[in-house]
């Protein structure tokens with residue numbers, strides 16, 4: 001089986017990571033590569049690590065360029081996917097790395113993103129209860145945001161099994177590639193190096209409703225989340241510290257987590273006493289996770305690390321493609337990190 005795959009947004013960070021993984025995927029042939037203003041330049045000018053594709057010329061992001069492929073990955077800014085997907089036809093698998101189709105509630109979309117909601121697609125986090133079944137055979141997939149991937153997986157077992165009260169506090173540190181390859185003053189080396197900064201504080205980050213949506217479905221009741229992201233001086237990786245008040249009788253918290261993720265190829269509950277590091281997850285399609293109880297504070301504490309570009313975007317997207325096409329879910333994906 002050889003699947004012809006196009007990548008829109010190939011000059012960006014998510015597009016580059018998609019191509020790195022797709023070049024190592026045994027069932028994939030890389031077809032059209034598209035961009036915005038950088039159309040007409042070669043991929044090698046933007047992604048020097050992708051040597052086999054260095055001479056490929058980036059096309060404009062048009063339906064004509066993307067048509068004729070069995071799979072189209074969209075690694076574009078928000079707002080582009082609905083129109084492209086509608087023109088590509090129902091038989092093409094469209095995997096959207098953007099936010100357009102993640103939220104199920106149109107009112108939440110209007111509040112957090114503005115404008116009319118384009119509708120929700122099957123949500124590309126297979127490890128959430130019930131999600132994998134909806135991804136098998138799907139032809140439209142909404143890949144989660146990077147923070148929602150790691151936070152949802154860190155807290156889902158606690159909420160699914162009633163180990164905690166339904167209100168969580170999350171502080172998550174992210175590398176700068178999470179912000180994309182944009183020329184923004186706050187992303188300049190001189191601003192970021194040697195300094196960490198909180199942003200989107202006070203419930204204002206647009207990933208809050210996505211995290212709340214995921215955890216409320218898992219818990220079967222409304223969950224509130226106080227989410228604070230922090231920009232850190234590193235190119236990749238997210239480390240999320242998630243806490244919630246313990247329920248009256250939580251039982252063996254670690255055993256509950258171990259049972260939940262038993263057999264999940266991409267979620268690694270660390271041995272007791274060891275805590276996740278972003279470094280250990282870099283380049284791998286894995287979430288590293290640890291959980292404990294803080295008895296004095298009466299809180300469950302879960303810490304999780306992920307590479308925002310791999311399991312946090314592109315790796316998760318390839319995992320979902322595998323499920324949708326009926327391939328083994330782990331095809332072309334490694335959990336091995338890069339160290340040191």
Ligand SMILES: NC(=O)C1=CN([C@@H]2O[C@H](COP(=O)(O)OP(=O)(O)OC[C@H]3O[C@@H](n4cnc5c(N)ncnc54)[C@H](OP(=O)(O)O)[C@@H]3O)[C@@H](O)[C@H]2O)C=CC1
Nearest residue numbers: 009011012013014035036037038061075097098178180181
């Ligand atoms: N970075 C991350 O960790 C994560 C990103 N995502 C999502 O993935 C998507 C891509 O993000 P990311 O790679 O970080 O962003 P980048 O800014 O790095 O890349 C954006 C890509 O989209 C292209 N593009 C920009 N504007 C247009 C346009 N008007 N028409 C066509 N193409 C355009 C750019 O081309 P050009 O170079 O020509 O401008 C580039 O290839 C976004 O929706 C983002 O939210 C999701 C999870 C995590």
Ligand SMILES: CC(=O)N[C@@H](CCC(=O)OP(=O)(O)O)C(=O)O
Nearest residue numbers: 098099145146147174175178179
């Ligand atoms: C460090 C940083 O800036 N991170 C980004 C996360 C973006 C992301 O995950 O993607 P979506 O835009 O597709 O949701 C942010 O906070 O906006």
